[in-house]
Amino acid sequence: MYYLKLIFKNVFRAKLRTALTVIGLVVAIVAFGLLQTVVDAWFAGANSASSARLVTRNAISLVFLMPTYYRERIRSIEGVKIVSYSQWFGGIYKEPSNFFPQFAVDHNNYFDLYPEYLIKPDELLAFKRDRQGAVVGRKLADQFGWKVGDVIPIRGTILSGDWQFTIRAIFDGRDETTLTRQFYLQWDYINESVKKRFPKRGDQIGVFNILINDPSRAADISKAIDAEFRNSLAETLTETEKAFQLGFVAQSEAIVVAIRVVSFVVIFIIMAVVANTMAMTARERIAEYATLKVLGFSPGYVAALIFGEAMVLAFLGAGIGILLTFPVASGFANSSAGAAFASFAVSASTVWLQVACAVAVGVIAALVPGWRSARIKIVDGLRHVG
Amino acid sequence: MSDTLVEIKNLAKSYTRGDQDVPVLRDITLNIERGDFISLMGPSGSGKSTLLNLIAGIDKPTGGILRIDGEDISKLSEGELADWRASNIGFIFQFYNLMPVLTAYENVELPLLLTNLSRSERRERIEMTLNMVGLSDRMDHYPNELSGGQQQRVAIARAIVTDPTILVCDEPTGDLDKQSASDVLNMLKELNSTLGKTIIMVTHDAHAAEAARRIVVLEKGELLGEGV
Ligand SMILES: Nc1ncnc2c1ncn2[C@@H]1O[C@H](COP(=O)(O)OP(=O)(O)O)[C@@H](O)[C@H]1O
Ligand SMILES: [Mg+2]
Numbered sequence: 001m002y003y004l005k006l007i008f009k010n011v012f013r014a015k016l017r018t019a020l021t022v023i024g025l026v027v028a029i030v031a032f033g034l035l036q037t038v039v040d041a042w043f044a045g046a047n048s049a050s051s052a053r054l055v056t057r058n059a060i061s062l063v064f065l066m067p068t069y070y071r072e073r074i075r076s077i078e079g080v081k082i083v084s085y086s087q088w089f090g091g092i093y094k095e096p097s098n099f100f101p102q103f104a105v106d107h108n109n110y111f112d113l114y115p116e117y118l119i120k121p122d123e124l125l126a127f128k129r130d131r132q133g134a135v136v137g138r139k140l141a142d143q144f145g146w147k148v149g150d151v152i153p154i155r156g157t158i159l160s161g162d163w164q165f166t167i168r169a170i171f172d173g174r175d176e177t178t179l180t181r182q183f184y185l186q187w188d189y190i191n192e193s194v195k196k197r198f199p200k201r202g203d204q205i206g207v208f209n210i211l212i213n214d215p216s217r218a219a220d221i222s223k224a225i226d227a228e229f230r231n232s233l234a235e236t237l238t239e240t241e242k243a244f245q246l247g248f249v250a251q252s253e254a255i256v257v258a259i260r261v262v263s264f265v266v267i268f269i270i271m272a273v274v275a276n277t278m279a280m281t282a283r284e285r286i287a288e289y290a291t292l293k294v295l296g297f298s299p300g301y302v303a304a305l306i307f308g309e310a311m312v313l314a315f316l317g318a319g320i321g322i323l324l325t326f327p328v329a330s331g332f333a334n335s336s337a338g339a340a341f342a343s344f345a346v347s348a349s350t351v352w353l354q355v356a357c358a359v360a361v362g363v364i365a366a367l368v369p370g371w372r373s374a375r376i377k378i379v380d381g382l383r384h385v386g
Numbered sequence: 387m388s389d390t391l392v393e394i395k396n397l398a399k400s401y402t403r404g405d406q407d408v409p410v411l412r413d414i415t416l417n418i419e420r421g422d423f424i425s426l427m428g429p430s431g432s433g434k435s436t437l438l439n440l441i442a443g444i445d446k447p448t449g450g451i452l453r454i455d456g457e458d459i460s461k462l463s464e465g466e467l468a469d470w471r472a473s474n475i476g477f478i479f480q481f482y483n484l485m486p487v488l489t490a491y492e493n494v495e496l497p498l499l500l501t502n503l504s505r506s507e508r509r510e511r512i513e514m515t516l517n518m519v520g521l522s523d524r525m526d527h528y529p530n531e532l533s534g535g536q537q538q539r540v541a542i543a544r545a546i547v548t549d550p551t552i553l554v555c556d557e558p559t560g561d562l563d564k565q566s567a568s569d570v571l572n573m574l575k576e577l578n579s580t581l582g583k584t585i586i587m588v589t590h591d592a593h594a595a596e597a598a599r600r601i602v603v604l605e606k607g608e609l610l611g612e613g614v
Contacts, residue, residue, distance in 0.1 A: 002499055009487035291483040294444055295497045295544075296472025298465065378444040379436075382479070 003301075007308040011316075014281070018313065021277045025317020025361070026324060028270035029354050033325035034332065035263035036350040039256055041341035043246075044177050052215040053113060055244040056208040056225055059235040062088075065204035066234045073228055079212050079221045084110040087187055087206040091154035091163060093144075100140050102154065104187035111135070113211045116174040123148065123169035131189045133168035137180030141170045152183075159190065177343045210238075267357045270317075274365035278310050282369035289373045290381025299374035303366075306373055310366035311359075318358030322351055391551070391584050392418035392441060397450035399436055410436045411607045414450070420551075423578040423585040425595035428604035434588040435556050437604065441586060442475050442554045443467045455551065472500045476545030476583075480557035482537040484529040490516065490540045491525040497548045515543045519573060535566025542573060546583070553577065555587040559594050571597040 011018055056074065058064035068085065075083045089102035107128050111119060119135065127133040136146060146152065146167055154163045165185050173180040187205070195202035212221050222238035229236045239247075282289075289302045325346050333344035399411040411433045418424055426434045439445040440452060443459050444467075452460050454474070462470060471477075484493045491512055498508045516522055519539040529537050538558060545553055555574065559567035575597055577583045587598060595601050603610040 002495075005492075006485075006487065013487055287483065288485060291479070291485075292496070293468065294442075294471065294477050294483075296468045296500045298468060379439050382439075382444075382483075 003304070003308065007305060007312055010281075010285075010305070010309050011312045017277060017280070021274060021313055022317045022320070024270055024273050025314065025358075026321040028266050029318050029321025029357065030324050030328055031266050032263045032357060033322065033346060033350055033354055034329060035259050035266070036353060037325075037329055037344060037346050038341075039259055039263075040347050040350065041344045042252070042256055044179075044341065044343045050116075050215075051218060051240050051242055052212055053241040054210040054212060054218060054222055054225070054238050055241050056210060056236045056238040057206065057244075059226070059237040062206060064234065065201075065206055066208070066236065068203045068205050070205075070229065070234075070236070071208060074208055074210060074225055077221065077224050077228060079214060079217050079224075080210055081213050082109055082112055082211040084108075084113055084209045085187065085205040085207060086110060086209055087190070088158070089154075089156075089183075089185065089190065090158045091156050093152065093154055098144075100143075100181050100183055102183040102185065104190045105184050107133075107186045107188070110184070110209065113209055116178045117171040117180075118174055119169050119171040127168035127186075130166060130168055131186055132165050133186065134165035135169040135171060135184040136167055137182050138170055138172045139180040140183060141167070143181075146170075159194065161193070176345060179343075209241075267361065271361045271364050274310065274313060274361050275368065277313070278306060278365045278369045281309065282306055282373045286373065286376065286381045287384040290376070290378050290384070293378050293381070303370040303374040306370040307363075307366040310370075311362040314358045314362030314365070318354055318361075322354050325350075325354070389420045390417045391420040391422075391455055392416070392586075393451065393453040394418075394441075395451040397437075397440065397447050397452055399433075399440060399445070400448050409607060411440075411447075414609050416602065416609060418584065418586065420584055421578070421582045422600060423575070423598045424587070425598035425601040426586065426588045426604060427590060427592070427595050427601055428610075430590060432604045433607040434590070434604050438554050438556055438586060438588050441552070442477060443471050444477075472497060473548065474551045476548065476550040476553045478538070478541050478545050478553065478555040478558045480560040482529070482534075482541045482561075484537055484540055484544070486529050489526050489528055490521060490532065490543075493529070493540055494543045494547050497544060501548065511547055512543075515547045516540075518546075519543045533566070534562050535569055538562060538566070538570050539573065542570070542577075546577065546581075551584060553583050553585045555585065557589055558587060559589065559591065567594065 056066075056070075058066050065087075071083050071085065074080060084106045086103045086105040089104050091102055092098070093100070111117060111124060117137075124135075127135050134152060141147070148167050148170060150167045152165050152167060154165060155161075156163055165183075171180065191202060210221075210225075212218060218240050222240070225238040226236050289305070292302055292305075293299065329344060329346045333341070394414055394416040397411060397414040398409065400407050400409040402408070414437065426437060428434050436445065440447050441454070443454075443462070447460050452458065457470075459467065459470060485496070488496070494512045494515060495508055498511065503511070513522070513525075516525055519542055521536060521539055521543065524532060524536060524540075529540070532540065538561075542558075553574070558574070559570055562570060571594060574585055574587065578585050578599075585598070587594075589595050600612065602612050
């Protein structure tokens with residue numbers, strides 16, 4: 001009781017110093033939370049992937065394609081329900097910075113695999129009927145202000161030329177984490193052009209998307225598919241959609257690691273700042289702590305006072321920081337930079353990490369001054385008076 | 387000499403500076419009777435505070451005997467010494483050493499927190515003690531809202547609220563104006579004469595020393611002799 005009273009009164013003694021330290025903590029905790037959320041968002045695509053879907057690609061690399069007739073052979077494999085395919089299109093809308101993923105897909109059944117993309121039946125039908133039609137995600141449509149019926153010019157990069165697509169459908173995400181920033185077009189339309197320009201490159205596809213009956217058999221079915229094409233012209237590699245997505249994330253692992261490192265560096269810096277504050281505070285109060293010891297209070301009590309003060313500081317900063325992380329994160333999510341992520345939500349584990357950081361900051365900041373103040377001899381402490 | 391409270395024999399204290407031994411007190415022999423009021427006088431740097439701190443159990447001698455109420459306190463551990471101080475010693479400092487974030491009431495309450503008195507028992511004692519030093523109307527004031535003399539009276543209240551055997555005062559009037567100094571000295575005299583507190587007061591001010599029953603003079607770490 002008295003202990004807490006003393007701590008709280010001490011915390012607010014040097015108001016400016018406390019305010020500055022707390023502001024520093026708030027900024028650090030918010031920055032940490034945002035960076036962690038960026039990392040989460042990075043993995044979100046993979047986490048929302050279904051394990052009932054497999055992805056088959058060329059075993060050598062994604063750059064190499066597979067003949068479309070593989071589809072029939074995949075379909076004949078036990079446990080396979082639907083086989084569709086898709087191909088990275090990689091065009092540019094106005095500016096390269098307007099990046100969003102574009103896939104040329106089998107318009108007939110691709111969306112049957114993705115119940116999490118909520119598309120109005122009549123819109124889907126309109127897409128299927130229009131060779132130049134496109135289906136776009138809600139987030140993407142909102143970002144550029146697109147409506148159904150808009151004609152979107154795309155400059156090809158893999159396949160050069162100025163393409164035009166008419167938006168026929170806009171889909172919503174079923175879940176918070178569903179990606180709705182993709183742009184789908186008809187593979188048939190692209191293939192026709194390819195065949196005209198480079199006859200040898202026609203009827204080739206990048207990825208088969210496969211829905212299976214039983215997710216628990218994903219490994220067996222994947223093996224069976226790959227066995228089917230062993231020793232053929234294009235050997236395949238089949239994995240769950242999740243593993244496939246994680247493979248993509250792994251490619252950018254260096255960035256993810258860098259972000260993680262930076263987030264902890266931020267915490268490390270604020271740790272040094274709070275430690276400095278506590279050291280200054282403890283040094284100023286040496287005589288007071290010595291007086292407490294004269295009265296009979298133990299060195300442990302003195303250390304606990306400093307420890308408690310550091311903890312109050314840390315939790316004050318962390319508390320405000322955590323509360324602020326949510327509005328700041330949603331502000332970021334609504335910005336053009338944040339739009340790049342399917343979902344940008346602060347997770348519970350991020351909040352727990354923030355709390356853990358606060359504890360670490362408090363403990364470490366109090367360590368040296370607490371230990372020193374507890375250890376200093378009373379007579380030496382008293383000599384600091386006046 | 388049957389009722390000796392403080393028994394000091396050949397007491398020595400030296401500090402180590404680097405690898406050098408700096409003697410501060412040499413061969414001090416002194417007995418203090420229960421109920422006495424003694425002034426330790428001497429020029430600055432003569433070792434008065436050091437001797438007082440040894441008696442108060444906040445520092446340890448490097449040689450000799452120091453017995454208080456029959457107990458050799460130089461043999462006590464840090465923790466035992468802290469408990470011993472809490473129940474036997476009331477300390478009054480030159481600069482009051484009050485907690486600036488606590489009110490007069492709370493400052494006086496501090497040493498009582500180490501006892502097992504209930505909240506209401508504490509309240510009773512604190513109010514009585516603050517009344518004794520004439521600060522009943524200043525209980526909720528913070529130290530910076532009090533004059534130097536008032537702060538020192540709060541410090542006196544803090545020192546006596548646990549009813550210790552010995553009051554040790556290190557230049558208690560050193561930072562006070564004449565009037566406040568004489569108030570404080572009168573209060574100490576009163577505590578000595580009516581409550582029978584044994585008081586050991588360090589001062590370099592001859593006028594202040596006169597408040598005591600007995601004056602001993604230290605110079606360069608040695609006891610010169612007695613006045614009065
Ligand atoms: N903790 C210490 N370390 C080293 N020297 C000390 C320490 N405390 C006191 N001294 C030295 O001991 C001498 C006596 O100090 P002190 O007892 O404070 O004198 P006084 O109170 O009579 O002015 C001084 O020379 C002082 O520098
Ligand atoms: Mg002194």
